[in-house]
Amino acid sequence: MTHPEDLLADYVDGALDERQRAVVDAHLEGCASCSEEITLARQAVAALASLEDEPVPFGVTGPVLAEAGRRFERRRVVVWERLQWAAGAAAAAALVLVVALNLGGGAEPEQDVAREEATAVEAEAGAVAPGADGESSPTFVFQGLEQQQGVDYDDAGIVALAQDVVPIVTGQTAQAEDQGTFAPADEALSCIEQSGAPTVGDPRDTLLRLIEAEYVGTPAYIAVYAEGPGAGQPADRVVVWAVAAEDCRILTTASLRI
Amino acid sequence: MPDPGARDEDLIRRYLSGDRAAFAALVERHERRVYNIALRMTGREEDARDATQDAFLTVLRKLSSFRGEAAFTTWLHRVAVNACYDLLRKRQRSPLLERGGDDDRPAAEPPPVPDHADPTALSIDVRRALLQVPEDFRAVMILHDLRDLPQEEVAAILGIPVGTVKSRLHRGRIALARALDVPRQGERRGPATPSEGTMTP
Numbered sequence: 001m002t003h004p005e006d007l008l009a010d011y012v013d014g015a016l017d018e019r020q021r022a023v024v025d026a027h028l029e030g031c032a033s034c035s036e037e038i039t040l041a042r043q044a045v046a047a048l049a050s051l052e053d054e055p056v057p058f059g060v061t062g063p064v065l066a067e068a069g070r071r072f073e074r075r076r077v078v079v080w081e082r083l084q085w086a087a088g089a090a091a092a093a094a095l096v097l098v099v100a101l102n103l104g105g106g107a108e109p110e111q112d113v114a115r116e117e118a119t120a121v122e123a124e125a126g127a128v129a130p131g132a133d134g135e136s137s138p139t140f141v142f143q144g145l146e147q148q149q150g151v152d153y154d155d156a157g158i159v160a161l162a163q164d165v166v167p168i169v170t171g172q173t174a175q176a177e178d179q180g181t182f183a184p185a186d187e188a189l190s191c192i193e194q195s196g197a198p199t200v201g202d203p204r205d206t207l208l209r210l211i212e213a214e215y216v217g218t219p220a221y222i223a224v225y226a227e228g229p230g231a232g233q234p235a236d237r238v239v240v241w242a243v244a245a246e247d248c249r250i251l252t253t254a255s256l257r258i
Numbered sequence: 259m260p261d262p263g264a265r266d267e268d269l270i271r272r273y274l275s276g277d278r279a280a281f282a283a284l285v286e287r288h289e290r291r292v293y294n295i296a297l298r299m300t301g302r303e304e305d306a307r308d309a310t311q312d313a314f315l316t317v318l319r320k321l322s323s324f325r326g327e328a329a330f331t332t333w334l335h336r337v338a339v340n341a342c343y344d345l346l347r348k349r350q351r352s353p354l355l356e357r358g359g360d361d362d363r364p365a366a367e368p369p370p371v372p373d374h375a376d377p378t379a380l381s382i383d384v385r386r387a388l389l390q391v392p393e394d395f396r397a398v399m400i401l402h403d404l405r406d407l408p409q410e411e412v413a414a415i416l417g418i419p420v421g422t423v424k425s426r427l428h429r430g431r432i433a434l435a436r437a438l439d440v441p442r443q444g445e446r447r448g449p450a451t452p453s454e455g456t457m458t459p
Contacts, residue, residue, distance in 0.1 A: 006421055009409075009428040040435035041428060047384045047438055048403045056293045060307050061285050064314040071318070072278045247348055249308050 003027070003034055012041045063250040070255075144182030148213040153222065153242070155252065158215070161224055162238040162256040165208050169226045169235050170258060185210050188221040188245075195243040195250050206235065212245065215252065219245040227255075266330035274322060281321075285314055288331075291405070292338045298400045299342035301389040305349070313341040328414065335407070335415040339397055346393060387437035395430030398423055403431075 004024055010016050011024045028035045153161070167173040188210055209224040222242045226235035236258055242251040264272075264283070272280035289310065296309035316337050324333065388396060401412045402423070409427070413420045 005428070006424055009424045009431070012428075012431070037428070037432055041431035043438070044399075044431035044434040045403060047387070047434065048399065050381050051298070051384055051388075051404060052381075053290060053294045054297060056289050056310070057303065057307060060293060060310050061289050061314055064285060064311055064318060065282055067315060068281045068318055069278065072276075072281075247308060247345070249311060 003031065008034065008037065008041065012038060012045060063253070066253060067250075142207050142210070144210070145185040145188050146209065146211045147181075147183050148211055152214040152217060153220075154216055155254070158222070158240050158242060158252060158254045159256065161209070161211075161222065162240050162254055165224055165226070165238055166256070166258055168208070169238060183212070188212060188223075191221050191245065191248040192223045192241060192243055194248045195241065205239075208238075215242040218251060220251055221245055270321060270324060270330065281318070288334055289314070292334065295335070295338050295400055295405065296342050296345075298385075298388060298404060299339070299393070299396060300345060300349075301385065305345055309338070309341040309345045312345065313338040316341065332411060332414050335401065335405075335411075336417075339401075339415065342397075343393065383438060384434075387434055390437040391430050391433045395426045395433060398426040399430045399434065402427055 004027055007016060007020055007024050011021065016024065028038065192210070205228075206226045207223060208226055209222075211222040211224075212220075213222060214220055215222065220242045222240060225239045225241075227237050227239045228235040238256045238258065240254045240256075242253070243249060244251055264280075266284060266287070269280040269284045269287075273284070292313050293306055293310045296313070297303065297306035300306055300309060313334070317334060320337075324330070388399070391399065397416060398412055401407045401415060402409060407415070409420050409423045413423045416423070418426075
C-alpha cells in the first residue's frame with residue numbers, strides 16, 4: 001500500500017484542496033496506521049496550542065543594546081575624524097601603543113596566528129602615526145593569560161581593573177616587568193572575540209591584560225583594553241569585558257574615560 | 259523615537275544611517291519572538307537567554323551586510339534557530355526545562371505522568387515532551403505550529419525543501435504525541451524516536 005505521506009501534515013492543518021482531501025479520506029478508510037498517525041498528529045497540534053508565549057526576562061537584550069551603543073559611538077568618532085581630515089586639520093600627535101604578544105613557548109599554529117594578528121596591530125599603528133619615532137610613547141607588552149585562581153571579581157573589582165591600567169596607558173608609569181607567570185591565551189582570546197568584544201586585529205583596541213578568574217561566582221575571562229578613536233590617536237578610555245569561560249556569553253562590561 | 263509602525267527594513271536603514279534608537283526598536287519588536295523560539299528549542303530559561311543574546315549580537319554584527327534579499331524576519335528566524343543549534347551543540351546534552359537542581363538530572367529521564375485535568379500540568383507536559391522530539395523536527399514544529407509561519411517560510415528559514423518541512427512536521431507531531439503518551443483506548447505508545455522519511459506500513 002502506498003501512503004500519501006506528503007499530504008498528511010496538510011491534511012491535519014486542513015490545508016488540502018477538496019480533491020487531495022478526498023484522496024486522503026479514501027486512503028484512511030483502509031489504512032489503520034495512517035489513521036492512527038492522523039489522530040496522534042491532531043493530538044500534538046492541540047497540545048502545542050496549550051503553550052503560550054512567555055515574557056522575556058528582564059535584561060536579556062541589555063548587553064546587545066550596550067554593544068550597539070558602543071559600535072554607534074565608534075562609528076560616530078570615525079565619521080568625525082574623516083570630516084576633520086577632509087578639512088585639512090593637522091593630525092593629532094599620535095600615541096603609539098606597541099603591542100608585542102608573548103604567548104609563551106611552543107610554535108603551535110593558533111599561536112602563530114595570534115602573533116601575526118598582533119604584528120598587524122603594531123604595523124597599522126605605526127602606519128597611521130608617521131613621525132612618532134623618537135617621541136616618548138608608553139609601551140605595553142601583553143604577556144599572556146593571567147590565571148587568578150580563587151579570585152572573584154564584582155563590579156567594583158572590574159572598575160578597579162580598569163583604573164589600574166590608566167597610568168600605564170597614559171604613560172605616567174611604566175609597566176611592571178615582573179607580573180608573574182602566564183598561560184597560553186589562545187582559548188581565552190577566542191572566547192573573548194566570540195562574545196563580540198573587540199578583536200585583536202582592530203587597530204583601535206589594544207589588549208592590555210587577559211585574566212582567568214571568576215565574576216560574581218561564574219568562571220570568566222576578563223579582558224582589559226585601551227581603546228582609542230582610531231587614526232593613530234591616543235587611547236581615550238579603558239574598557240573591560242568579562243565573559244563566561246564556559247560559553248563565552250557577556251557577563252559585564254565597564255568603560256572608563258581617561 | 260522611531261515610528262512604532264515603521265517597517266523592519268526602514269528601521270535597519272535608519273540605524274545604519276545613524277539613528278541609534280532604531281536598533282533598539284528592532285530588538286524590542288522581535289525579542290519576545292526570538293526568546294520564545296529559543297525557550298522551546300532549548301527548554302531552559304538560561305539557555306534561551308543566551309541564545310537570544312547570541313542571535314541579536316549576530317544580527318548586530320551582520321546588519322550592515324543585510325541586503326534585504328530575504329525578509330528581515332526570515333533572516334532573523336534563521337539566525338535565532340542557528341543560535342539555538344549552536345548552543346545545544348555546545349551543551350552536548352539533552353536540554354532540560356529549568357536550571358537549578360534539574361541540571362544534574364539524567365537527560366533520558368522518562369516523561370512524568372500527565373495530569374490532563376490540570377491545564378498548567380498539561381502545559382508543562384507539552385514543554386517536556388517537546389524536548390524529546392529530535393531537534394530538526396522540533397524546529398519545524400516550533401516555527402509552524404507555535405509561530406504560525408507558513409511551510410514555505412519555514413523552508414526558507416531552515417534552508418530545506420518544502421517537502422522536507424511537511425515530512426518533519428508530520429513525524430515531529432507523531433513523536434510529540436507519543437512523548438506525551440496520551441492514553442488512547444488502552445494502547446501504550448512507543449518511544450518518541452521517529453526516523454525521517456519512514457512510515458509504518
